Amino acid sequence: MQHTTRYARFAKGASRFCGRPRTFAMALGVIVVWVVTGPLFGFSDTWQLVINTGTTIVTFLMVFLIQSTQNRDTEAIQIKLDELIRATQGAHNALLDLEELDDEALDAFRRRYQALAATGRLGVLGGGFDTDTPEA
Numbered sequence: 001m002q003h004t005t006r007y008a009r010f011a012k013g014a015s016r017f018c019g020r021p022r023t024f025a026m027a028l029g030v031i032v033v034w035v036v037t038g039p040l041f042g043f044s045d046t047w048q049l050v051i052n053t054g055t056t057i058v059t060f061l062m063v064f065l066i067q068s069t070q071n072r073d074t075e076a077i078q079i080k081l082d083e084l085i086r087a088t089q090g091a092h093n094a095l096l097d098l099e100e101l102d103d104e105a106l107d108a109f110r111r112r113y114q115a116l117a118a119t120g121r122l123g124v125l126g127g128g129f130d131t132d133t134p135e136a
Contacts, residue, residue, distance in 0.1 A: 011068040
């Protein structure tokens, strides 16, 4: 069941390509060439426009590629975490799919787990343990 769209494959490949040291070196080389050619073109407006336009276009497109790959990675991580919760005996299935909740519901869960963490830290400071089961 390995169905991916052309865009997803392109975004993934472009992200891998752009994250390599060689690609960074190539981009740095373009900047060096641009700086070196400055005196040849008298540091003209056109000379500046070339780099400004090029970098703006590349940046604009890269934002979408990066966001696409981050979305995929985040979704995959969430699914893996959901599976770990689902497969862990004693874990609360209510924690599955938390990323879909509104801010108020997330804050309620966060407050509950902050309270558990504070209780655990107090237990450790008192010489006890900070492990328990959800039902404890």
